[in-house]
Amino acid sequence: xxxxxxxxxxxxxxxxxxxxxxxxxxxNHTRSLERKGNPFTRSLNGGRTLSALxxxxxxxxxxxxxxxxxxxxxxxxxxxxxxxxAVRAGNKAYVVMIRPTQAAIEAGSISAWVLNIRADPxxxxxxRGGTFAGVARELRDTAERQxxxxxxxxxxxxxxxxxxxxxxxxxxxRAKIAELHxxxxxxxxxxxxxxxxx
Numbered sequence: 001x002x003x004x005x006x007x008x009x010x011x012x013x014x015x016x017x018x019x020x021x022x023x024x025x026x027x028n029h030t031r032s033l034e035r036k037g038n039p040f041t042r043s044l045n046g047g048r049t050l051s052a053l054x055x056x057x058x059x060x061x062x063x064x065x066x067x068x069x070x071x072x073x074x075x076x077x078x079x080x081x082x083x084x085x086a087v088r089a090g091n092k093a094y095v096v097m098i099r100p101t102q103a104a105i106e107a108g109s110i111s112a113w114v115l116n117i118r119a120d121p122x123x124x125x126x127x128r129g130g131t132f133a134g135v136a137r138e139l140r141d142t143a144e145r146q147x148x149x150x151x152x153x154x155x156x157x158x159x160x161x162x163x164x165x166x167x168x169x170x171x172x173x174r175a176k177i178a179e180l181h182x183x184x185x186x187x188x189x190x191x192x193x194x195x196x197x198x
Contacts, residue, residue, distance in 0.1 A: 050166075051083040058083050059126060065157035067127035069095065073112075074119035082113050085163070085181075086127055087155045088195075093125055093134070094152045096181075097189040105187050114138075114189055125193055134193040148190055153181040 058068050067086040070079055086093045097114045099105045117123065117136045125132050139145045156177050164172035167180055 054083040055081060062126060062128055063157065063159035064128045065155065066159055067093075067125050069113060070124040070126070071113050071116035072120045072122070074116050080113060080116060085184075086125060086193075087152050088127060088129070089151045089155075091195050093127065093132075093193045093195055094148045095136075095191050095193065096152065096184045097191070098184040099188050110189065114191070117191065123193060125195065132193075132195040132197065134195045136191050136193045139190045139192055144192070145190060148192060149182070149185050152185055152190070153178050 055068065058066060062068060062083075065085060065087055067084060068081050069084045069086070070081050072078070073080050084095050086095050097111045099109060118138075121136050123134050123136050125134055139148050156174055160177045160181075161172040164177050164180060168176050170176075
């Protein structure tokens with residue numbers, strides 16, 4: 001877990017990723033399930049490219065469990081959009097900034113869209129059911145994180161099976177999808193968006 005301190009780019013000492021005691025991806029078997037050589041999931045540039053390819057389709061009709069997050073650039077003030085896995089629960093939506101590689105976990109790297117939210121938490125989220133204005137915040141409270149983790153990891157939609165093929169070898173299953181999302185949640189940065197009608 002991340003520290004509640006404001007140091008934005010480091011993991012706290014209780015995180016398995018920071019202690020080196022545990023492989024953040026679980027045992028070697030779990031690590032070996034990761035899809036090798038997929039350029040879209042193995043680097044930041046690959047993730048940006050994949051998001052750009054999906055954006056026109058997601059703007060028209062995002063699949064359940066996914067959406068388009070719009071932030072304001074912290075340096076430019078321009079609108080920035082990103083395709084993202086977003087799970088809605090009532091008037092809240094949960095999203096996670098993932099760290100796709102071991103190096104990203106160890107470095108505590110942070111995506112530009114999270115830095116944008118830290119500078120201005122007002123966002124827009126296009127999901128199945130409409131486009132919503134919202135206020136995003138990182139989850140630090142243990143009880144809030146547990147509720148968010150349960151919602152994020154146990155909600156599985158049809159498009160999650162497609163997503164799983166980008167990240168895991170073999171046939172996608174509910175168990176693989178839940179494990180993938182739990183891994184993202186644990187070693188990424190989970191955020192909650194309070195949705196308002198737009």
